[in-house]
Amino acid sequence: MNEVLRIAVQKSGRLSEDSLKLIKECGIRFDSGAGKLKTAASNFPAEILFLRDDDIPGYVEDGVAHIGIVGENVSVETNREVDTVHRLGFSKCRLSIGIPRGVPYTSIHDLDGKSIATSYPRLLGTYLAENGVSAQIHEISGSVEIAPSIGLAEAVCDIVSSGSTLLSNGLQEVEVIFRSEAVMIASRNLNGTQQNLLDQLLFRIKSVQTAKNHKYILLNCPNEAVEAVTRFLPGMKSPTVMPLATEGWCSIHSVINENDFWENIEKIRLAGAEGILVIPIEKMIL
Ligand SMILES: Nc1ncnc2c1ncn2[C@@H]1O[C@H](COP(=O)(O)OP(=O)(O)OP(=O)(O)O)[C@@H](O)[C@H]1O
Numbered sequence: 001m002n003e004v005l006r007i008a009v010q011k012s013g014r015l016s017e018d019s020l021k022l023i024k025e026c027g028i029r030f031d032s033g034a035g036k037l038k039t040a041a042s043n044f045p046a047e048i049l050f051l052r053d054d055d056i057p058g059y060v061e062d063g064v065a066h067i068g069i070v071g072e073n074v075s076v077e078t079n080r081e082v083d084t085v086h087r088l089g090f091s092k093c094r095l096s097i098g099i100p101r102g103v104p105y106t107s108i109h110d111l112d113g114k115s116i117a118t119s120y121p122r123l124l125g126t127y128l129a130e131n132g133v134s135a136q137i138h139e140i141s142g143s144v145e146i147a148p149s150i151g152l153a154e155a156v157c158d159i160v161s162s163g164s165t166l167l168s169n170g171l172q173e174v175e176v177i178f179r180s181e182a183v184m185i186a187s188r189n190l191n192g193t194q195q196n197l198l199d200q201l202l203f204r205i206k207s208v209q210t211a212k213n214h215k216y217i218l219l220n221c222p223n224e225a226v227e228a229v230t231r232f233l234p235g236m237k238s239p240t241v242m243p244l245a246t247e248g249w250c251s252i253h254s255v256i257n258e259n260d261f262w263e264n265i266e267k268i269r270l271a272g273a274e275g276i277l278v279i280p281i282e283k284m285i286l
């Protein structure tokens, strides 16, 4: 039987859309019809399994799925024997402790003897132990932020991103205990073919991620400004400089890091550049 790489992704939730988008950006085509829990890629030896995110680390540990995309929070919480092979940069969030707004707070020791509702007993337990705090952990699987208002617990420990769920439930964020993003995890028992397919996929993911962090830039400048302009545009090796049909002018093409772009664009303009075009790059292999 021909080997396929089995990739576990969240069926429906915060990770689903970006996970599938990333796989598609890697040029892997598949049909993800509604209700489908498994699908085969048509142009890469891969199968995609659609699962509850909490189950993904266990499936990967068992080798039922070879790799999976999960929040690092879930990967650490489930504590399975898997390897984190790549950080994916989406679904960034934090795991925080919240208490009712208006309740004074000075330090984590204020929670000594209190009860905290969470879906992350392991991460919370570790944090409390590290800080020498003895609190009662009340494990619930969802809608954690409701707990203080119904008398279930005095504090919560849950995922925060914009903070609006805490706010709308009358809570304030008092401690960040873990910072998370989506990660790719892999089974520790991959055979040579599966490892090779994973390496191919990681190569594609890295080229997509690198491309997202860069832009292709084209501009015109007078010949005498070329040196000053190219100082800000090192490019992948060096910028391309070509003469324009208009005497005394050049066109410069280069690649610029997204982070450097806003910092350098004004300097490039002041150095004499005009007609500046900035274009997204789809894939980038260094
Ligand atoms: N508000 C948020 N902003 C960014 N990332 C988030 C947010 N909430 C959760 N995440 C991340 O996305 C992951 C999945 O969140 P989601 O709420 O979809 O999980 P779930 O309800 O447990 O889903 P499932 O039904 O698959 O068990 C979380 O483990 C976390 O890493």
Ligand SMILES: O=P(O)(O)OC[C@H]1O[C@H](OP(=O)(O)OP(=O)(O)O)[C@H](O)[C@@H]1O
Residues within 6 Å of the ligand: 014, 142, 143, 145, 158, 159, 160, 161, 162, 163, 164, 165, 166
């Ligand atoms: O700080 P915020 O931007 O408000 O995000 C935080 C909320 O997002 C997640 O829930 P989600 O909306 O995914 O619903 P869920 O309870 O079904 O997981 C998380 O469990 C928080 O409740």
Ligand SMILES: [Mg+2]
Residues within 6 Å of the ligand: 052, 053, 054
């Ligand atoms: Mg879940």
